[in-house]
Amino acid sequence: MREVVLTPKEQPPYGLIAECISCDVFAGRSIEEIEALPVYYGNRQGKLGDFFDVAGEPADKAGELRIIIEGDVTKTRWIGRDMSAGEIVIKGSADMYVGAWMSGGRIVVEGDVGTFSGMQMRGGELHVKGSAGDYLGCSYRGEWRGMSGGRIVVEGNAGAEVGQNLNGGRIFVRGSVDTFAGVRMKKGLLVVGSAIDRVGAQMTGGAIVVLNGVQRLLPGFDPAGDVENPEIEGESFEGVFRKYTGDHAERNARGVLYIKV
Amino acid sequence: MPRYTDVICSFCGTLCDDIEVSVEDNRIVDVKHACRIGTAKFLSSNDLEHRLLKPMVRKNGKLVEVSLEEAIERAAEILKNAVKPLLYGWSSTCCEAQSVGIELAEELGGVIDATVTVCHGPSVLAVHDAGYPGCTLGEVKNRADLIIYWGSNPMHGHPRHLSRYSIFPRGYFRERGQSDRELIVIDVRKTDTAKIANKFVRVNYGEDYELISALRKVVNGGELREESVAGVPKEEIIALAEKMMNCQFGVLFFGMGLTQSYGRHRNIDNAICLVRDLNVHTKFVMQPMRGHYNVVGFSEVLGWQAGFPYAVDFGRGFAWYNPGETTANDVLQRGECDAALVIASDPVSHFPRKSVEHLAKIPLVAIDIHPTPTTQIADVVIPSAIAGIEAEGTAYRMDSVPLRLRKVKEPPEGVLSDEEIMRRLLAKVRGEAPKLEVEAR
Numbered sequence A: 001m002r003e004v005v006l007t008p009k010e011q012p013p014y015g016l017i018a019e020c021i022s023c024d025v026f027a028g029r030s031i032e033e034i035e036a037l038p039v040y041y042g043n044r045q046g047k048l049g050d051f052f053d054v055a056g057e058p059a060d061k062a063g064e065l066r067i068i069i070e071g072d073v074t075k076t077r078w079i080g081r082d083m084s085a086g087e088i089v090i091k092g093s094a095d096m097y098v099g100a101w102m103s104g105g106r107i108v109v110e111g112d113v114g115t116f117s118g119m120q121m122r123g124g125e126l127h128v129k130g131s132a133g134d135y136l137g138c139s140y141r142g143e144w145r146g147m148s149g150g151r152i153v154v155e156g157n158a159g160a161e162v163g164q165n166l167n168g169g170r171i172f173v174r175g176s177v178d179t180f181a182g183v184r185m186k187k188g189l190l191v192v193g194s195a196i197d198r199v200g201a202q203m204t205g206g207a208i209v210v211l212n213g214v215q216r217l218l219p220g221f222d223p224a225g226d227v228e229n230p231e232i233e234g235e236s237f238e239g240v241f242r243k244y245t246g247d248h249a250e251r252n253a254r255g256v257l258y259i260k261v
Numbered sequence B: 001m002p003r004y005t006d007v008i009c010s011f012c013g014t015l016c017d018d019i020e021v022s023v024e025d026n027r028i029v030d031v032k033h034a035c036r037i038g039t040a041k042f043l044s045s046n047d048l049e050h051r052l053l054k055p056m057v058r059k060n061g062k063l064v065e066v067s068l069e070e071a072i073e074r075a076a077e078i079l080k081n082a083v084k085p086l087l088y089g090w091s092s093t094c095c096e097a098q099s100v101g102i103e104l105a106e107e108l109g110g111v112i113d114a115t116v117t118v119c120h121g122p123s124v125l126a127v128h129d130a131g132y133p134g135c136t137l138g139e140v141k142n143r144a145d146l147i148i149y150w151g152s153n154p155m156h157g158h159p160r161h162l163s164r165y166s167i168f169p170r171g172y173f174r175e176r177g178q179s180d181r182e183l184i185v186i187d188v189r190k191t192d193t194a195k196i197a198n199k200f201v202r203v204n205y206g207e208d209y210e211l212i213s214a215l216r217k218v219v220n221g222g223e224l225r226e227e228s229v230a231g232v233p234k235e236e237i238i239a240l241a242e243k244m245m246n247c248q249f250g251v252l253f254f255g256m257g258l259t260q261s262y263g264r265h266r267n268i269d270n271a272i273c274l275v276r277d278l279n280v281h282t283k284f285v286m287q288p289m290r291g292h293y294n295v296v297g298f299s300e301v302l303g304w305q306a307g308f309p310y311a312v313d314f315g316r317g318f319a320w321y322n323p324g325e326t327t328a329n330d331v332l333q334r335g336e337c338d339a340a341l342v343i344a345s346d347p348v349s350h351f352p353r354k355s356v357e358h359l360a361k362i363p364l365v366a367i368d369i370h371p372t373p374t375t376q377i378a379d380v381v382i383p384s385a386i387a388g389i390e391a392e393g394t395a396y397r398m399d400s401v402p403l404r405l406r407k408v409k410e411p412p413e414g415v416l417s418d419e420e421i422m423r424r425l426l427a428k429v430r431g432e433a434p435k436l437e438v439e440a441r
């Protein structure tokens, strides 16, 4: 695998839209061409090279390329948007929309990611070693089909509405999640450490697993017995789980919620 | 003495259109039919002591009176030099001014947002997810036999809402007025509206979502396991659900008690779904209790000019909308905007501290009818005429019905309407504006 290294310079306070940071866009371009890729902030347009030192060896195919961002880019948005292959490693934290609409490849973030990360992901993997903001793996406003494939792993915590409108794919959050995890979920698997309340609100399908307890359940969830070492959506879990179906506020809801006892 | 009938009250979203106003020597001497708040607004136009009358620009740290031309020039300069200007306010002025404002935001490549963002923004997000089973207030007046106010206290917020549209008026199918209707109030405390209701349901603070879920479960044929949900006993929830299913025409009016409490847009999302579920059994509609008289108008105008209802970022030359990123408070709290224009609104009094702190740091242009904490920290202040009293225009009632605001008296000397100020500002910006550094993609 070849590597292109982006070393961040000063980030603009307005927020930097850098959807060009993707293996698909870098593939087949020289270092000079990569430096000249457009980025946007406020009402201005600039070049990627204005905000990053670009070095390394570019590749012809996205799948043969690894992009390394050396440090925090907490004002940079849309990293890895629409990416289909290759790998991005962010050695720090990034802003909103990391890996939105991604369909393949892998993004590893050593710090945190902002709100709306993994939005409507279709494939590939987003691995966050820190924490994620609200709306992890969500859908864009008004779109009822959210993330449909791929895998998101967050080792820390995540904010509200994780996996909103989830329509396939898998999300794992080791730590705690804020309110409304799996809201309006239809398909797929969402596994979280602990949750506060309103887990699976308005869900009609798919499965949610809570490993370390939830403070309060919605009235739309009915108990369906205990299960031991269950296999859920192709993943095995150890221990005894209390099974619920719901959210029966919805007509014909077929969602399943497992809470570890 | 000129007497105007069918004048519109430009205060709250009820937008009463039956006001009578008498004017003598350019002073309003009598107001009929308006509620106390509306009357006070009409009469306040006589009081020039508490009005802004002269344009001002901050020089050496102090606001000094200048010509209108100079104020507009300075405002245009501030906005043109900004990389990410924020244009905020808009709900208490007419659609015509809003329309030019949106054009200005597009010209500048700025972010435009209205007070929707801190009132019924969550309702808008919920409508994206669940649709909008609404109606006009005329339908409520003529048909509704079950009226529910949830998290809303119209006795104080919209004083004539009850008498013109919901409980008291006689309607085509409700000939006996109040005795043909039932009023239910759901709130965290017994408000004055709750005191006149046939039934008051007290819900635990921050648990509205749970109560809606429980109601939906019952309406959809499920059984409640809990003895009580959100502090409301099971029997009461079942009785309430049955009442809703068995009415002929029900309406759910909801206010900021639902949109701004824990759960926010999901409360409304769930409530919309409840109304949808109820329509399997009967006819049921819902309606947000919009506060500012033309907050609906802003979403309408932005909707037809940019395709989105609020919080639009024109930075890249096209409209990008995503509340959470492009909303005024997010842009301010993240310290992203480097200049702001505030019109017909007072964010310094109403925004969270962190937002105000950033607003105080950046150059600020304020357009308003009277001094506010926002005009006090502004760098340019431009006085404007009161839309609906001193200037004509269009406003949208809370049920999205457009009404024509009337002009009943002249504004103070030299004071222009919001629309005219926006036009001059846009012309100034256009006249000298260099194109964006590079054409947006």
Ligand code: SF4
Binding pocket: B009, B010, B011, B012, B013, B014, B015, B016, B033, B034, B035, B036, B037, B038, B039, B158, B159, B160, B161
């Ligand atoms: S209810 Fe609202 S619109 Fe009607 S008179 Fe009172 S303040 Fe004006």
